[in-house]
Amino acid sequence: xxxxxxxxxxxxxxxxxxxxxxxxxxxxxxxxxxxxxxxxxxxxxxxxxxxxxxxxxxxxxxxxxxxxxxxxxxxxxxxxxxxxxxxxxxxxxxxxxxxxxxxxxxxxxxxxxxxxxxxxxxxxxxxxxxxxxxxxxxxxxxxxxxxxxxxxxxxxxxxxxxxxxxxxxxxxxxxxxxxxxxxxxxxxxxxxxxxxxxxxxxxxxxxxxxxxxxxxxxxxxxxxxxxxxxxxxxxxxxxxxxxxxxxxxxxxxxxxxxxxxxxxxxxxxxxxxxxxxxxxxxxxxxxxxxxxxxxxxxxxxxxxxxxxxxxxxxxxxxxxxxxxxx
Numbered sequence: 147x148x149x150x151x152x153x154x155x156x157x158x159x160x161x162x163x164x165x166x167x168x169x170x171x172x173x174x175x176x177x178x179x180x181x182x183x184x185x186x187x188x189x190x191x192x193x194x195x196x197x198x199x200x201x202x203x204x205x206x207x208x209x210x211x212x213x214x215x216x217x218x219x220x221x222x223x224x225x226x227x228x229x230x231x232x233x234x235x236x237x238x239x240x241x242x243x244x245x246x247x248x249x250x251x252x253x254x255x256x257x258x259x260x261x262x263x264x265x266x267x268x269x270x271x272x273x274x275x276x277x278x279x280x281x282x283x284x285x286x287x288x289x290x291x292x293x294x295x296x297x298x299x300x301x302x303x304x305x306x307x308x309x310x311x312x313x314x315x316x317x318x319x320x321x322x323x324x325x326x327x328x329x330x331x332x333x334x335x336x337x338x339x340x341x342x343x344x345x346x347x348x349x350x351x352x353x354x355x356x357x358x359x360x361x362x363x364x365x366x367x368x369x370x371x372x373x374x375x376x377x378x379x380x381x382x383x384x385x386x387x388x389x390x391x392x393x394x395x396x397x398x399x400x401x402x403x404x405x406x407x408x409x410x411x412x413x414x415x416x417x418x419x420x421x422x423x424x425x426x427x428x429x430x431x432x433x434x435x436x437x438x439x440x441x442x443x444x445x446x447x448x449x450x451x452x453x454x455x456x457x458x459x460x461x462x463x464x465x466x467x468x469x470x471x472x
Contacts, residue, residue: 154182155384158213158222161187162303163339164325167332168365169226172246172391181387186222188213214240217370220377223384225368229361229400232368234408241371243385244392245400249324251363251421253284253356255349256308261317262347268292270349275317278310282417284320286438287356304329304341311346323350324363357419357436357445360403364396398453399424402433405457410437410466420460422453435460 155176159169169185176183189212210232213225218239229245236242257271264270268291271277277288278300285297300307300316304325311319326341333340372382399422406420417438424431432449433456446463450456 154184155224155387156186156222157183158186158188158216158225160213161189163332164304164329165226165228167328167337168228170332170337171328172226172365172367175246175391176387179387179390186216188216188222214368217368220370223369224388227366227368229364229366229404230359232361232366234404234411236368239371240368241385242366243369243388244367244390245364245396246367246391247365247393248396248400249327249363251358252323252353253351253358253362254321254323254326255318255351256311256321256343257318257347257349258311258314258316259345259347266292269295270347271295271318278307278316278319281320281359283357283359283419283436283438286417286443287419287436288320289441290438290443305339308342308346312342320351322358322362353421354423354434357434358421360407360420361400362421364400367391395424398422398429399431402431402453402457405454406433406435406460409457409461410464420457422456431456433457433460435464437464437466 157169157173157176159165166185166187173183173185210225210227213222213227214237216222217225218237224243255269255271255277261272261275262270263272266272269288273294274296276296276298278298279285279288280299280301288295288297298316300310300319302310304321307319307321310316329338329341332338367388369385369388370381372378372385402422403420410418418436420433420435422431422433429451430449431451431453432447435446435448437444444464446460448456448459448463450459
């Protein structure tokens with residue numbers, strides 16, 4: 147008997163260069179495992195509204211709402227997201243089936259050559275420099291480190307941000323290492339242009355100090371939740387296929403960071419970052435977190451082996467549980 151061909155999986159993604167690099171990588175891995183896959187590009191409100199601040203148009207789910215809706219409606223079979231773009235909880239009926247590894251979670255400060263000043267404390271940039279970033283977390287950490295620096299809204303993909311830096315609109319910009327690295331990998335395959343940081347000074351920021359966004363550097367593969375009812379056999383088939391790409395080690399740190407995200411979003415909205423160091427061999431992880439409120443930045447460090455317990459301890463250490471913020 148001839149085995150029937152596998153049904154082609156429809157992979158939904160944003161159409162930015164970075165999103166396409168990520169989607170193509172997952173598509174290659176699925177095809178190599180024997181699962182035909184096609185990419186379906188989609189626009190989100192975060193892509194179509196390029197001028198409003200994240201606070202105005204969201205921010206929760208600003209880059210994923212339309213994709214999640216298509217997944218729920220059955221227009222696509224799975225979605226590839228930057229995990230940090232996802233709200234703390236998936237919509238009912240959707241689930242994260244896999245975290246396929248994690249890139250470097252750190253960030254870089256890309257500084258124009260004439261603004262670089264290594265003699266300055268905190269950040270090696272001249273007095274009164276203008277830094278482009280739309281992330282409230284980044285703005286809060288920068289303000290805490292250097293009160294003289296000016297943060298100005300900056301949106302767009304990595305090439306757009308670098309072009310604005312080179313156009314002298316800013317003295318420096320902050321970028322995620324993961325995005326730059328992935329675009330570099332795509333460029334090596336001829337899929338896109340490499341990020342142009344020529345004529346700039348690139349400074350990698352310590353994740354224990356300049357704490358990244360929760361789950362930064364990780365991808366989330368989202369599918370319909372396999373439950374009882376119509377079409378659930380197909381949903382289970384897709385879930386099981388995508389689950390094959392999951393990496394447990396990557397999940398440990400992300401789980402702690404996302405749990406802290408869930409706790410903080412439960413009762414308040416404020417700039418915060420969370421990064422779990424999982425490099426120790428004994429399964430111990432160390433969670434670094436920052437939380438800004440009323441112009442003050444608090445930092446906590448918690449260590450343990452249970453990601454959920456460590457996140458809960460960090461939440462209490464931030465002083466939020468005692469006052470009923472969650």
